Each structure stands twice: as C-alpha cells, then as structure tokens.
Amino acid sequence: MSFHHIKTLTLISYLLAVSGLLPATVYANHSVTTDHAEKQLAANKQSMQQIIAHGEQEHKNHCYKCHTDKVYTRKNHFVRSLDALSKQVKRCKNNTNAPWFDEDTNAVVEFLNQKYYKF
Numbered sequence: 001m002s003f004h005h006i007k008t009l010t011l012i013s014y015l016l017a018v019s020g021l022l023p024a025t026v027y028a029n030h031s032v033t034t035d036h037a038e039k040q041l042a043a044n045k046q047s048m049q050q051i052i053a054h055g056e057q058e059h060k061n062h063c064y065k066c067h068t069d070k071v072y073t074r075k076n077h078f079v080r081s082l083d084a085l086s087k088q089v090k091r092c093k094n095n096t097n098a099p100w101f102d103e104d105t106n107a108v109v110e111f112l113n114q115k116y117y118k119f
Contacts, residue, residue: 054104055111062098063108072116082119085109 071077079085086109093100100108113119 048110051107052111052114055107055109056115058098058100058104058108059111062096062100063092066092066096069116072112079117082109082113082117085113085117085119 072079079088086106089105089109089112092098093105098104
C-alpha cells in the first residue's frame with residue numbers, strides 16, 4: 001500500500017468518525033494500523049536503498065571490466081523495458097562468469113533501473 005493510499009484511508013476514517021458513521025474506537029485502531037503501515041513503508045524504502053547500493057557495488061566490481069556507463073545512455077540502446085534490462089544483465093553475468101547469485105543480479109538490475117532507465 002502506498003503512502004498516498006495510507007493517507008487517503010486515514011482521512012476517510014477521520015471523516016467517518018467525525019460524522020458519527022464510524023465509532024471513534026475503530027478510527028483510533030485504524031490510526032495504530034496506519035502508523036504500522038507507515039513504519040513498514042519506511043523499512044521497505046531503506047531495504048530497497050540497501051539493495052540498490054549492493055547493486056552499485058557489484059556493477060563497479062564487474063561491469064566496468066567490459067564497458068563504461070555510456071552503454072546505458074547512448075541513443076541506440078536496445079533495453080526498452082525492465083524485462084529486457086533483466087535479460088541483458090543476466091546475459092552479461094553469464095558471458096563474464098560473474099559470481100553472482102540471483103539476488104546479486106536483481107540488485108544490479110535495480111541499480112541500473114534506478115540510475116539510468118527508470119522503468
């Protein structure tokens with residue numbers, strides 16, 4: 001659930017509680033749930049930042065052996081979707097025998113998508 005959805009649900013619950021259509025105790029319990037959801041959202045964001053940082057490190061350690069960042073920014077690049085990016089990273093991994101687990105490969109995909117592609 002996105003932060004926007006959480007705020008919308010909180011506003012709707014508040015309006016229903018104020019209007020008397022929702023008991024105040026239900027609204028209070030919803031606020032606790034909303035606080036938990038916001039904390040979970042923050043934890044997920046931090047986790048994603050760690051994944052991207054790991055992907056960046058793996059990229060530095062292995063990808064620069066074959067090419068520079070220009071391969072991602074040239075006009076005629078053939079990666080046009082997240083699926084295509086994932087397949088290309090897997091091809092590069094296999095061609096270079098990079099010692100990556102699936103988690104490492106996915107981290108590199110996330111890093112490249114966040115930095116260059118934005119799919």
